[in-house]
Amino acid sequence: MDLSQRVIYQIYPRSFQDSNKDGIGDLPGIIKRLDYLKELGIDMIWLSPFYPSPQNDNGYDVSNYLEIDPMFGNMNDFDCLVAEAQTRGIDLMLDMVFNHTSIEHEWFRKALAGDPKYQDFYYLRSLKEDGSLPTNWESKFGGPAWAQFGETDLYYLHLYDKTQADLNWYNPRVRKELHEIVKFWMKKGVKGFRFDVLNVIGKSEVLIDSPEPGSKEEKALYTDTPIVHEWIKELNQATFGQDQDFVTVGEMSSTSVPSGILYTNPCQNQLSMIFSFHHLKVDYENGEKWSNPPFDFIELKRILNEWQQGMSDGNGWNALFLNNHDQPRANSRFGDPENYPFETASMLAQTIHFLRGTPYVYQGEEIGMSNPNFESIEQYHDVETHNYYHIMKEKGYTKNKIMAIIQAKSRDNSRTPIQWDRSQNAGFSKVEPWINVADNYLQVNVEDELKKGKIFRYYQKIIELRKNNELIQKGHYRGLMLDDPNFMVYVRESKNSKKLLVVSHFYEADCEFRMPEEFTHCKATKLIGNGKLSNIYEGQETLIFGPYETVAYLFE
Ligand code: NOJ
Numbered sequence: 001m002d003l004s005q006r007v008i009y010q011i012y013p014r015s016f017q018d019s020n021k022d023g024i025g026d027l028p029g030i031i032k033r034l035d036y037l038k039e040l041g042i043d044m045i046w047l048s049p050f051y052p053s054p055q056n057d058n059g060y061d062v063s064n065y066l067e068i069d070p071m072f073g074n075m076n077d078f079d080c081l082v083a084e085a086q087t088r089g090i091d092l093m094l095d096m097v098f099n100h101t102s103i104e105h106e107w108f109r110k111a112l113a114g115d116p117k118y119q120d121f122y123y124l125r126s127l128k129e130d131g132s133l134p135t136n137w138e139s140k141f142g143g144p145a146w147a148q149f150g151e152t153d154l155y156y157l158h159l160y161d162k163t164q165a166d167l168n169w170y171n172p173r174v175r176k177e178l179h180e181i182v183k184f185w186m187k188k189g190v191k192g193f194r195f196d197v198l199n200v201i202g203k204s205e206v207l208i209d210s211p212e213p214g215s216k217e218e219k220a221l222y223t224d225t226p227i228v229h230e231w232i233k234e235l236n237q238a239t240f241g242q243d244q245d246f247v248t249v250g251e252m253s254s255t256s257v258p259s260g261i262l263y264t265n266p267c268q269n270q271l272s273m274i275f276s277f278h279h280l281k282v283d284y285e286n287g288e289k290w291s292n293p294p295f296d297f298i299e300l301k302r303i304l305n306e307w308q309q310g311m312s313d314g315n316g317w318n319a320l321f322l323n324n325h326d327q328p329r330a331n332s333r334f335g336d337p338e339n340y341p342f343e344t345a346s347m348l349a350q351t352i353h354f355l356r357g358t359p360y361v362y363q364g365e366e367i368g369m370s371n372p373n374f375e376s377i378e379q380y381h382d383v384e385t386h387n388y389y390h391i392m393k394e395k396g397y398t399k400n401k402i403m404a405i406i407q408a409k410s411r412d413n414s415r416t417p418i419q420w421d422r423s424q425n426a427g428f429s430k431v432e433p434w435i436n437v438a439d440n441y442l443q444v445n446v447e448d449e450l451k452k453g454k455i456f457r458y459y460q461k462i463i464e465l466r467k468n469n470e471l472i473q474k475g476h477y478r479g480l481m482l483d484d485p486n487f488m489v490y491v492r493e494s495k496n497s498k499k500l501l502v503v504s505h506f507y508e509a510d511c512e513f514r515m516p517e518e519f520t521h522c523k524a525t526k527l528i529g530n531g532k533l534s535n536i537y538e539g540q541e542t543l544i545f546g547p548y549e550t551v552a553y554l555f556e
Contacts, residue, residue, distance in 0.1 A: 001043060001245065003272055003317065003358055004473035007463045008093065008192075008247075009042040010362045012325045013050050013072055014058060015417050018429035025417070025428070027073035031084050036446065038088040040366060040456070041463035044247060045085065046093040046194050048325055050078075054104050056163040057383055058325075058415070060095075060196060061102035065181040082189040093192030093247060094185050098178050099201050100164040107177075108165055112150045121174050122165050123157035124149055125207065135207050137221075138214035140253075142387035157207075159200055159222070161383050169201045169231055182239040192247035193240065195271070199252040199259070202228040216254075224252075224259040232263065232270040241269055249319050249358075250274045257307060261314030273317040273358055279303040280327055283408075290388050292408040295334055297506055301488050305479035308356055308490070312477050318357030322348055323365045328413040332371035335548055336508060341368045341444070343548035346458040346530040350550045351488055351504040353462045356477040364418050366459040367449040371413040372438035375403065379436050385410040421447040461528055469527070471500045471554075486511045487545070499555040500527065505545040513543045524553035 017029030027050065037045065049059035050072040059069070068074050082092055101108055110118035125134035125146075134155055137145040139162070146155040147162040157166045167174050182193065202225035210218030232250070240246040248271045250263055255276050263270050282300045285291035311318050322330035331337040335344030345368040353359045374380060377389055385406055392402045407413075412435060419441040420427030426441035438444075449456045466472050475492030486507055492500040501519060505511055524537040531549035545551075 002473070003247065005467050006044055006247065006358050007042045007353075007466060008044045008046055008358060008360045009037055009040065010046045010048070010324060010360055012048045012058075012363060012415060014434060015415050015428075016363055017418065017420070018431075018433070021430045022071065023429050023431045023433045024071050026071065027068070027077040027081050031077070031081050034084055034088055034090065037090060039460070040361070041460050041467070042361060043089060044091045044093055044192055046192070046249075046360070047095060049095045049097060054102055054163065056102070057161050060097050061100075061104075061161065061164045062097050063102040063104040064106070065096075066184055079188065086189070091191035091247075092189070093194055093249075094190050095194050095196060096178075096182065097196040098167065099197045100158065100160060100166045103163050103165050117173070120171050121168055123168055123203065123207070124154045125157070126153060127155065136209045136213045137207075137218055141384045142391050144213075157203070159197075166203070167201070169227075170205055175231060175234065179235060179238040182235065186240065186243075191245070192249075195248065195250045197253050198232065198250040198271075199224050199228055199255055199263075201231060202226075219254050223254055224256065229262055229268070229270060233268070236269050236271070246272075247358075248272045252276055257310035257314070257316075260307070260311055260318075261316040264311070264316040264318075265314060267315075273319045275319045275321065275324075276307060279307070280322070283333060289409055290392060290405050292405045297485065297488075298483065300334075301479070301482055304355070304488075305482055305490075308477045309479065312356055318355070319360060320352050320355050320357040321360040321362070322352055323362035323414060324360070325362070325414055326411045328409055328411075329370045330365070331368060332413070333408075334506065337368060337370040340508070340548050341370075342454045342458070343530055343546070344368075345455045347504050347506070347548040347550040349459055350462055350528070350530070350552065351502065353466060354472055354492065354500065354502045354552060355490070356475070356492070359466070361459065361463075362414065364414070366456050367419070367446055367453065368444055368455045369416070369419060369438065370440070370444070371407065372416050372436065373407050374412075374436065377403070377406070380406060380410050380412045381435055382411045382415070385412060419445040421445050458528075458530060465528060469500075470494065471498060475500060480516055487513055489516070501553045501555065502550070503545070503553075504550040505548060508547045510547070511545050513545050515541055515543065519553075519555065522555055524555045527552040527554045 014025045016025040017033050018025050019029040050068055051062045052064040052067050052069045053059045053061050068078055107118050107121045133144055133146045139145045140159055141161050145159055149156045158164050159166055200222050203222040250271045252274045260274050262268055263274050279300055283295040285293045307318055330348050331344045337344050416435055416438045417428035417433045422442055425433055426437045471492045475494050478491045480489040488504045490502050520541050521539040526535045529551035531546045533551045537553050
């Protein structure tokens, strides 16, 4: 299947469906729900990690890449999942966490036991002469990026949690091991990989201090370095590169359009597409995630436009998304799920799905799940959230302020169990789930949504449109009205002068839209919309949009 026709659904296994009554989702639970996903129309599932892990970062701290953690099932369950998905025309994409391993991984344990072969798998360094840490770098989860290597005088680098030790990709043995892991899963019938934080694998061999811990300059010391492209090419050639249909996506932290093009332009033989995150930082105060200002709409449009235009010009390819397991729910962030659940969800989905790239649906967004607004810190489990809870306390923030920020920004916002029905624990589990179910499950759940809701059906339609509409798949992208404070507007167009105009209203109050001149006096038909705008556009100069209304008009 061509990349431009695919729609990928992300499952966070621990929160999807429990089948063995331990309060944690598992692989048999996913199998049970495959028909639901087929009905939605997606053709690939990205599974967040299910490998053995101490679960300090919910499985992104892998202690064995070649097994299934018993909490999620066993290898038979996995084989069965591949087969059952395939009979429904759904492929699997696995998450490969190769920047770091858990400190419980055999390689790290052997290193700790003194084996020099495995010590060279990690970044081990001595303190500086003045007794300070090897560099002043900050972990992305807060605190220093170095921790003591057992009882020794050495320290190991961890860009994430201190239980996630960064792998030394300069060591060819490390790269060879990682290639073998990829091949192992390919043999099992997997058709795609998502590579976790792939653009930070290329730290320089000589590590130096940055001007300011946690600064942009610091990130530049280990992000998107030229060697990363070499290693990805090597990985591609050694593994998935032979299969034209194979789908790969690199998660790229703080990347740039030029790097994005290099990673994904087919001539480069690296990856199919990348996730970039700049558009999800538009509600950060002065670049600080742990803050809760209203989102900057003009900036959101500017960034999406920059990536759409730039990647298109350089023949790169974007992964399109607003939600994943690390992000608060987009409807809570950019809309009003309480008063306009359908309008918000469908408007955001349409805006994203009709861009140039491959769209991702994160579990639960197709029924309008929103942030749970937990009131107590004990209800949050995420390691990053807890680290920043303490950091904000140390900074002297009030408890109310801290909780308001956590309610807006915690990664657990998107990790609450899928709300399947109105039964106890929302049908997710027969026992108390590992994290609380959001309170609104009686109003928002799959069963009711399928019977009488409109969000799931809207997702079905836009997914189906991508599969059948060439403009959505391949049309050239052009952004319009970038300074308009209410509407996001863009065109997808083809050489034969067909145009798809997508207009999304991001706010509540009814609002007049002034049609760009190139479209006035032309006729168009509505491809899809979530509001009252008429099915035929007759060339009017203005249109009135309702709350969170979105429309796509086809000019032929
Ligand atoms: C990105 C993953 O999406 C996130 O969940 C994880 O914490 C970090 N990478 C570290 O693996």
